[in-house]
Amino acid sequence: MSLDTGRLPPAVTVSGEALEVLRSNTGQLTTEVGQHLEQKLPWYKQLSTEERASLRLIAQRGIAGLGNWLQDPAARSLPLVNELLGPAPTDLMRTISLQRALQLIRTIVEAVEARLPGLMPEADRPPMLEAVLRYSREVAFAIADVYARAAESRGAWDSRLEALLVDAVLRSEPGEQIASRAAAVGWQSSTGVVVIVGTAPDQADAVYLSHLRRQCVRFAADAVVGVQGDRLILLLGGVTDLRNGLERILAHFGEGPVVYAETEGPIAQASRCAQSAFAGYSAAPAWSRAPHPAAAQELLPERALAGDAHAKEALISGIYTPLLEAGHGLLETVDSYVNAGHSLEATARELYVHTNTVRYRLKRITEVTGWDPMEPRDAYVLQTALSVGRGL
Template sequence: MTASAPTTPGPVPVSWEALEVLRSDAGNLTHEVNCHLEETLTWYRQLSTDERASLRLIAQRGIGGLITWLENPSSRSLPLVNELLGSAPTDLMRTISLQRALQLIRSIVEAVEQRLPGLVPAQDQQLMLEAVLRYSREVAFAIADVYARAAESRGAWDSRLEALLVDAVLRGEPAEQIASRAAAVGWRSHEGVVVVVGEAPEQADAVFISQLRRQCVRFSADAVVGVHGDRLILLLGRVTELEAGLERIIPRFGAGQVVFASFAGSISQAHASAQSAFIGFGAAGAWTSAPRPVAAEDLLPERALCGDETAKTALRESIFEVLRAAGNGLLETVTAYLEAGHSLEATARELFVHTNTVRYRLRRVTDVTGWDPVNPRDAYVLQTALAVGRL
């Protein structure tokens, strides 16, 4: 990996004799550093032969870089990563974590500090230790910078993979392709998906997405975040305490409505739920008193008006067909009640029955459909379902 090279301050002016001793003893110094690593770092001994060889090369290049730096007192700055250590940072990232890399640097410095006082002349010992400390500090910063840049690149790539998964679910691509994309982002949940759609904030950058993802994994096993235009879309797997979890992340969305839909199956089959939440977000403005967040299934009339065939089917099958199959005048009673302006007396006169009979039938409507005709919002849902069913 090529990185912008941090630079060291000017070299410490050590004597020519000290440099000669350091050059002649570089091989022994490297060997002692390797022995010190074996003794002090447990994880180092557990690495494979090739991995230890890569780290020994890092130590060798580091000592060689120190000598080169001290040999050029006229140079005020020297790049550390690319010219002095060659491909060592790349090898380092492939082998160990940043924490272990810094442990490695610390152990190398300790070994060099223990060995140097017995090598160089007395008048150069303090200057040489100062040089080692300054040089090792710059090396540590340079390697940390390489790790940080690599993490940013991985984060950007992960965000692209997540965006592709969100797009595949919304488009309803074949289940095999969705499953493959889900596996690529590390999706582990076999069932239980919640899709959340809301307005994206103005600053929906990589940092924002990373922070939102960390919030989501506190109440879900999996969390995928995608930004599509002005919409922020979440795919959550195996959610626990959905209501409380949504309340925590609502402030992350923009000022508009937030719509969610739940699906009991796998993510590869979640297209219909994702579409219901996506269309529900666009339709939510028609219900001015809707809660925030609102479930997509509570927006059936608005979604039907937007042409959502799934919503029309749900209204017809879960309300109209159920009422018609229930018999006992339920369909006729709720129709008359809605057309009579929610008047029990007018409904009773229209049907030639007692008002108590109307009350009983309306309660039965609530029992069989889950929607209460007496409630204004529920009555609107019922009225839309009756219209859809007759059409």
């Protein structure tokens, strides 16, 4: 048996006397509904006086709307039910959640079902009960539709606010403006920001971004997602497990590098962090064996070669200057060791020292800079730092 979903069921017919009884008892029914709500819904008592009055007004509109619905056959459609309720769904949405709104409708129907038949002429009681059930069903669908459209609109607005925050951070707007935009999206973390940049997939629509955001909040207190051109940008705050978190979201990026940068400061001071992540993303192809994802800090040589001033500054302040200040021939040892093909003996001969002295200095270099010259990649970072520090 097939269902004809395009045809409405036959209209419910009641007498004019029944309609008059319904209209004349709207006030009494509304009062009894209010009492029933207080008895059946614990959360109803916790509402403010103004909120309870708003819900009672909604009940009154609904009961009055039942009479109009019965009288006008054209009202048996979902759009007209929305109009029939007037601003009620909007009032309802501001006061309670959708789940509670549906509980409210169910409780109102129970109260009306219990009282209304006793007021009706006997012949009108069965059709009136049927009318209450069908009308309440349409009202429930109408209110659910209003909530759904409001959620969709709110989601679109939130996405615009997030895009403005991402843009403000990337453009290095004043800290006050960034903080204001962060507050607008509900950013809670006071310190600690991670910026992740990668390639956006082809289908980076609202549904995709929403799903990615839900994945991010599993390991971060705050998550802002934005797309600029072909790049996907994440601003994360309050990250608890970055390594596992990155593995969780890596599949959401398109092909190409994914680079992240961290700062211990607040979101208002995250612009430099974001610039480092973007510079790392642009420079990552220069390192064929770059990890995926890669930290912007791991890409200092490539970033410096691409002209990133922040990377050059980091190489000088984090490597060149500490080695220079540490003395004891550490700079010379790095230079000789790299140019001698990473040979301890050749380095010792060039510096006129014992190989054990070279070993000691290499160990000290690791302690001072955090980069191990005996590791090929670290040695390249150290060599680049020396070149930048000497003004090459």
